[in-house]
Amino acid sequence: MAQTQGQDIEVKQLKEFLGSYNRMTELCFTDCVNDFTARKPSDAEVKCSHLCLEKFLKMSQRVTNRFQEYQMQQNEGLLAAQSKLTR
DSSP: OOOOHHHHHHHHHHHHHHHHHHHHHHHHHHHHOOOOSSSSOOHHHHHHHHHHHHHHHHHHHHHHHHHHHHHHHHHHHHHHHHHHHHO
């Protein structure tokens, strides 16, 4: 059965989310986990991981906000150009 356009978009969004999650996990693990001799991560490793996650999420939110602002400016520019053409 063929997928609808809405399902295609959902699948694409899920893939993008999972890709971001995997990148974030790999980056934070590589940066924060150094000692593999203990069963549990050290307090410093846990703190580093939390800070890394927080920083990654804030960066993602900021990029999303800037992209939305850019899209709004582009749309306003298109509307202004269209209104000049229709006069």
